[in-house]
Each structure stands twice: as structure tokens, then as C-alpha cells.
């Protein structure tokens with residue numbers, strides 16, 4: 001179930017260095033090319049985009065991104081690369097505030113995940129850990145929108161350190 005729109009937006013991931021920008025683009029390209037015209041905001045059928053700081057749009061994750069590409073198709077600037085596959089490389093991350101982790105039954109994220117990428121793993125002592133299948137996760141953000149305690153974020157994989165790659 002989508003989040004109550006009378007509540008403030010959850011988070012603006014584009015304001016963080018390794019943040020999720022819109023699909024088929026990235027923060028650097030967005031900041032360089034976007035004129036903040038707002039066309040993508042108006043075009044998004046999920047109503048999950050918002051112009052931030054008068055400079056660029058970000059995803060609010062008040063609902064899931066369906067990857068419909070309406071934002072990319074309407075944009076008059078060179079912001080998007082629609083050939084990018086997957087549209088973004090971010091996946092869900094469950095934080096320590098998860099209710100299941102504290103022994104309280106919830107699993108709203110698991111129920112919201114059409115890709116079936118989230119599964120509760122019961123632990124000794126009556127708590128559960130929400131385990132993510134990163135291969136199955138599309139980064140749609142449905143789980144972000146339904147979490148009652150804001151325990152879910154979308155995160156990009158950390159860049160590999162050069163010494164790790166050697």
C-alpha cells in the first residue's frame with residue numbers, strides 16, 4: 001500500500017554522494033545537464049519525483065518506481081541514457097530499526113516486494129532478520145514506501161577500492 005501522501009517525503013537520496021538519482025542517469029549527469037524544468041515531475045504517474053533546491057529532481061519513494069520511463073522520455077535535455085541496464089544499480093538495505101529485528105511482527109517490506117527479493121529469516125530468541133536477494137532486487141523502492149519506521153533505504157553498492165581490485 002502506498003504511503004500516506006499527507007506525510008512529509010521520506011528522504012531525498014540524491015543529496016548524498018553515492019545516492020540514487022532518477023533511473024537511467026546518475027547524480028553527476030543530473031547536476032550537469034538538468035535545467036530543473038519539472039517536466040519529469042509532472043510526467044511521473046507514480047508522483048514520486050520532486051524538484052529539490054530548485055536545481056534537480058529526486059525520487060521521494062512515497063511509492064515504488066515502476067520503471068515506466070515517462071521521466072526519461074519527456075526530458076528535453078541530455079540527462080538520461082535509456083540504454084542503461086539496469087536503470088540503476090541501487091538495492092534495498094534494511095537498517096537496524098527494522099521491527100522484525102526487535103521481535104515485533106511486521107514484514108510489510110516482504111509483502112510489498114513483487115520481485116520476492118526479501119525474506120524474513122527467523123533467529124533464535126524470537127526475532128527475525130529481513131534477508132535481501134540482491135540479484136532479485138530491482139531497486140523499485142516499494143519496500144521503502146511501506147516501512148512504518150523508515151528502516152529501509154536504497155543504497156548503491158560501495159565503489160570497489162583500488163587495493164581490493166588489485
Ligand code: SF4
Nearest residue numbers: 044065066068069071
Ligand atoms: S520511471 Fe516512471 S515511475 Fe519511475 S520515476 Fe520515471 S516516470 Fe516515475
Ligand code: SF4
Nearest residue numbers: 034035037038040075
Ligand atoms: S525533465 Fe529533464 S531537465 Fe527537466 S527537471 Fe526533469 S531531468 Fe531535469
Ligand code: SF4
Nearest residue numbers: 113137138140141143
Ligand atoms: S527495492 Fe523493490 S525489488 Fe528491492 S527489495 Fe524493495 S520492493 Fe523488493
